[in-house]
Amino acid sequence: MAERAVLLVHGFASSFERNWRQPGWVDVLEEEGHRVLGVDLLGHGGAAKPAEPEAYRDLESCVEAALPASEVVDAVGFSLGGQLLLRLAARSPRRFGRIALGGVGDNVFSVSDPEPAARAVEEGLAGESGHHAAGAFARFAQAPGNDPAALAACLRRPHEPLTEEELSQVALPVLVVLGDRDFAGPADRLVAALPDARLVSLAGADHFGTPQDFRFIEAVVDFLSAG
Numbered sequence: 001m002a003e004r005a006v007l008l009v010h011g012f013a014s015s016f017e018r019n020w021r022q023p024g025w026v027d028v029l030e031e032e033g034h035r036v037l038g039v040d041l042l043g044h045g046g047a048a049k050p051a052e053p054e055a056y057r058d059l060e061s062c063v064e065a066a067l068p069a070s071e072v073v074d075a076v077g078f079s080l081g082g083q084l085l086l087r088l089a090a091r092s093p094r095r096f097g098r099i100a101l102g103g104v105g106d107n108v109f110s111v112s113d114p115e116p117a118a119r120a121v122e123e124g125l126a127g128e129s130g131h132h133a134a135g136a137f138a139r140f141a142q143a144p145g146n147d148p149a150a151l152a153a154c155l156r157r158p159h160e161p162l163t164e165e166e167l168s169q170v171a172l173p174v175l176v177v178l179g180d181r182d183f184a185g186p187a188d189r190l191v192a193a194l195p196d197a198r199l200v201s202l203a204g205a206d207h208f209g210t211p212q213d214f215r216f217i218e219a220v221v222d223f224l225s226a227g
Contacts, residue, residue: 004097005035005073006224009063009081011103011211013121013140013151015045019078023212032221037073039066041081042154049150056157060084064092072097074224078211079103079184083162090166098227100175100220102210105187108162118152133183136208167193174198175223177216179205 006029010019016038020026026036040047041062042055050056063084067073074097077085082101086108089096120134121141137155141148167190174197178185184207191197200219202210210216 003033003035003224004227005037005068005071007037007039007063007066007073007075009039009075009077009085010041010044011079011081012154013044013137013143013146014078014211015040015145017045018143019081019211023217025076025211025217028217028221029224032225034074034224037066037068039063041084043147043150044154045145049147051147051149051153053153053156053158056154057159059154059157059159060088060091063088064095067095074098074100074227076100076220077102077104079207083108086162086167086170089172090162090169093169093171096172098173098175098224099170100177100223102177102216102220103179103182103184103207104176104190105178105182105185106189107184108190111159111161114155118155121148121152121155124148133207164189164193168195171195173223173227175200175219177202177210177219179207179210179213181206182210183207 008020010016029036043049075085082104085099117134117137120138125138141151174194176187177200178187179202187199191199202215205213
């Protein structure tokens with residue numbers, strides 16, 4: 001029997017190509033028999049790049065638009081992509097079979113002030129912002145094909161934190177893979193809020209190294225094959 005298709009949803013200031021194809025995810029999943037579906041979120045990769053925060057209000061609609069009309073799929077999301085998958089799965093759990101998340105933890109329950117990181121992205125440097133990821137975001141924003149104004153607008157988008165009540169609607173198996181040096185962690189509250197979730201911790205891994213960490217890929221392949 002053919003494996004379910006797998007939708008891959010990238011993180012902030014990345015793209016399907018950079019987050020998934022270049023580190024080898026696409027090759028590995030296709031070798032395992034999966035049909036890989038990709039998406040570039042609004043403001044990223046080959047998608048449109050508006051510079052108004054309001055345009056990004058319903059960012060998970062980009063993910064929803066990439067889903068086949070009448071097919072249950074598995075999905076893997078990193079960081080921003082993982083948060084969007086949770087929001088969409090809370091709304092439409094029957095669209096998914098299994099979901100794997102990387103670089104997502106208890107940070108889903110809070111929304112920090114976006115201005116330090118947004119200004120770092122616009123100016124190309126972190127300065128004295130003190131934001132845990134501002135420097136990395138500023139560097140990533142300068143990558144070929146990125147538009148700093150669009151990425152800053154994405155950071156400033158209107159959105160609310162997730163709640164335990166919303167996550168209780170994600171009635172499907174969820175894998176959370178998190179480095180023990182990842183600022184998104186811990187993930188105890190997240191895992192407890194999900195009806196069917198388990199956590200894999202990556203020793204020595206930080207947030208931005210996780211997509212290239214083969215332990216993440218291996219954990220996801222094993223998880224998807226169990227479905």
